Amino acid sequence: MNSEKSLINLVKKGDKKAYNVLVLQYQDRLVYSVFKFLKDFELSQDIAQEAFVKAFKNIDKFRGDSSFYTWIYRIAINTAKNSLSSKARSSEVYDDDLMDLKLSESAVTVDNPENILEADQLRTLMMDAIQNLPDDIRTTLSLREFDGLSYEEIANVQNCPIGTVRSRIHKGREILDKTFSKYNLSNLETNLL
Amino acid sequence: MSELFEHKLSLLMDGEITPFETKRLADEMHSNANFKSLWLRMNKHRAAMHGELLDPNLDLSQNIMSQINNLPSSETNNFIKWPNLNLFSLNYLKVCCYLIGFFFILSLPLLNISSSSNQISSTPKNFLPLNESLLVDLGSNFNGSLKDYRITSASSMEANYLMPGNDELVKLKVFFDNIPEKDWLGTINQGVTVHTRSGSRPLILNLTSDNLPNQKLIIISNSFHNKK
Numbered sequence: 001m002n003s004e005k006s007l008i009n010l011v012k013k014g015d016k017k018a019y020n021v022l023v024l025q026y027q028d029r030l031v032y033s034v035f036k037f038l039k040d041f042e043l044s045q046d047i048a049q050e051a052f053v054k055a056f057k058n059i060d061k062f063r064g065d066s067s068f069y070t071w072i073y074r075i076a077i078n079t080a081k082n083s084l085s086s087k088a089r090s091s092e093v094y095d096d097d098l099m100d101l102k103l104s105e106s107a108v109t110v111d112n113p114e115n116i117l118e119a120d121q122l123r124t125l126m127m128d129a130i131q132n133l134p135d136d137i138r139t140t141l142s143l144r145e146f147d148g149l150s151y152e153e154i155a156n157v158q159n160c161p162i163g164t165v166r167s168r169i170h171k172g173r174e175i176l177d178k179t180f181s182k183y184n185l186s187n188l189e190t191n192l193l
Numbered sequence: 194m195s196e197l198f199e200h201k202l203s204l205l206m207d208g209e210i211t212p213f214e215t216k217r218l219a220d221e222m223h224s225n226a227n228f229k230s231l232w233l234r235m236n237k238h239r240a241a242m243h244g245e246l247l248d249p250n251l252d253l254s255q256n257i258m259s260q261i262n263n264l265p266s267s268e269t270n271n272f273i274k275w276p277n278l279n280l281f282s283l284n285y286l287k288v289c290c291y292l293i294g295f296f297f298i299l300s301l302p303l304l305n306i307s308s309s310s311n312q313i314s315s316t317p318k319n320f321l322p323l324n325e326s327l328l329v330d331l332g333s334n335f336n337g338s339l340k341d342y343r344i345t346s347a348s349s350m351e352a353n354y355l356m357p358g359n360d361e362l363v364k365l366k367v368f369f370d371n372i373p374e375k376d377w378l379g380t381i382n383q384g385v386t387v388h389t390r391s392g393s394r395p396l397i398l399n400l401t402s403d404n405l406p407n408q409k410l411i412i413i414s415n416s417f418h419n420k421k
Contacts, residue, residue, distance in 0.1 A: 003205050006212035016261060017223040023254045024233050028240035032247050052257045119246045126241040145242055151209050170203040176238045
């Protein structure tokens with residue numbers, strides 16, 4: 001089963017609701033990737049937003065050779081490069097190699113705004129929450145989230161039914177959601193509702 | 194919010210759900226804000242776990258979907274729709290339809306001929322009981338007992354009759370009204386031939402016998418005229 005492929009097929013048929021699912025799924029990750037490149041949080045949001053719209057307009061060109069995220073990531077980075085090039089935002093001379101070097105950096109090193117501090121706190125909070133999960137749930141969730149194993153693979157590794165894997169992962173996420181919800185998400189909830 | 198849907202969202206995150214359920218979840222998320230909110234949070238958990246969350250309150254989806262909804266139709270007409278055709282293709286399709294229609298009309302007479310010939314060829318089988326009864330009926334004119342018969346073509350039959358009281362055999366060839374004259378004349382070279390009717394249906398009958406003289410055959414043939 002490949003839910004992402006199903007969503008893409010729906011989008012190709014003009015289903016905007018399916019596309020919204022993808023936007024909600026990948027927006028944070030995409031903004032983060034663009035931010036690593038641009039070091040400008042506001043602009044990163046604009047670029048990510050533009051990339052999502054461009055991707056929607058060109059969804060028929062997505063052949064599914066790569067994941068949707070890889071595809072939209074390329075769109076976003078090209079958009080970011082064009083943006084940097086046209087606006088000449090910094091005094092640096094535009095250099096494609098330099099851009100790619102920046103892309104490969106894994107850590108956010110400059111321009112730490114308040115929200116990034118908040119994000120760091122949240123990450124610490126999440127990691128603590130994962131550590132406090134019951135052993136079986138923590139191991140199962142980690143195999144999924146950090147090792148990228150499928151449910152079937154996890155079932156084989158842990159020698160348990162696939163239904164147990166599903167339940168443990170769901171339970172783990174439920175606990176994490178409670179932790180996450182205790183954190184300040186009131187603005188987010190208000191916006192959505 | 195139902196536990197079942199929460200569970201399915203977890204499966205959706207990991208790509209472990211069927212296409213049908215995926216569609217259902219997308220629809221549900223569109224109509225249920227709580228459901229959408231949970232999906233957003235679950236993905237933020239994941240982003241946070243991987244150190245990819247910059248702003249816990251970030252949500253671009255409304256702006257993005259608003260932009261997408263306001264796109265001119267020309268920019269969204271690349272989706273797979275039926276018919277996914279440009280103007281040239283549509284014109285091409287129209288010409289094809291006209292040509293198909295034109296050739297279909299031209300072929301109608303041929304279809305009719307074919308249909309008619311099918312009916313003729315199927316007549317002997319379809320009307321076999323009727324023809325057999327016709328032969329029995331014809332035999333009753335001269336008290337002949339139908340011994341055997343065969344269908345020789347779509348419009349003709351042959352039958353052998355036993356005359357009462359002896360083993361004399363009378364052969365009767367029956368031609369239906371629609372057989373061309375040259376066809377039935379070509380198969381007759383002896384005996385007595387008469388034109389008669391079965392109800393409103395014209396028949397041509399040819400009587401022959403190895404034993405009976407022609408005079409006797411003439412008497413028999415008169416029985417058909419008398420009946421008419």
